[in-house]
Amino acid sequence: MRRMLRWALPVAVAASWLTFAAGAQAREQQVHSVVVGSRVSRSPLETRRFWTVERRAAATPLDRTRSASAAPSWAPPGITGLVGHGISTMGILYVEDQTGALYSCSATSVTSQGQNLIWTAGHCVNDQHVFMISGEFIPGANSPSDTPYGIWPLTAFYTSSTWAQYSSCTTNCPWGSDYAAAVAAPVGGQTLAGRVGSVGIAFGNTNLISAAVAAYGFPTVSPF
Secondary structure: OOOOOHHHOOHHHHHHHHHHHHHOOOOOOEEOOOEEEEEEOOOHHHHHOOOOOOHHHHHHEHHHHOOHHHOOOOOOOOOOOOOOOOOOOOEEEEEEEEOEEEEEEEEEEOOOOOOOOOEEEEEHOOEOOEOOOOOEEEOOOOOOOOOOOOOOHHHEEEEEEHHHHHHHOOOOOOOOOOOOOEEEEOOOOOHHHHOOOEEOOOOOOOHHHHHOOOOOOOOOOOOO
């Protein structure tokens, strides 16, 4: 999440990304050599049954598993204020990899045509060149047992083809490509954005590179 403010992709790519991620049905697809994705292995019902409070509590915050040498050179030295707790659009993303290991990341509900898109870091959905196989998003959560806006099973993960190719890196990582989206299944006939709202997302605005920004749900600070 901390890296998304430095991206400067063409607007056309952003439009392709959002349309593809929100509506794709194939297990492995690619758009203009920019986006790759994978459907999850569990159905929404199976996902809800799998992700118990105990499993959420056992999940390892994924950002903390990376060495200090892998951090981008422009990472901020610290945080002066903690904001974002309890905000409906921000929350915790829980994911499961193909070995059964469990992880957590911060994530955000973002505006999309399908009203079902979640934005996060690429390494939260694809690690060691392999996509996660299941996951859920809990907006507004501050703990493994906290579900103020419900539990949203995920149906697919997407990231840049560059990150998917280099996701096993430990040094000289392509952090500018370390972004991802996940698609949330509807719950009770309601979409994610319809329930919690969404945050606008934009690409190609290079003015943001030097602008002052606020970080919500920063992944290295509890509870994210």
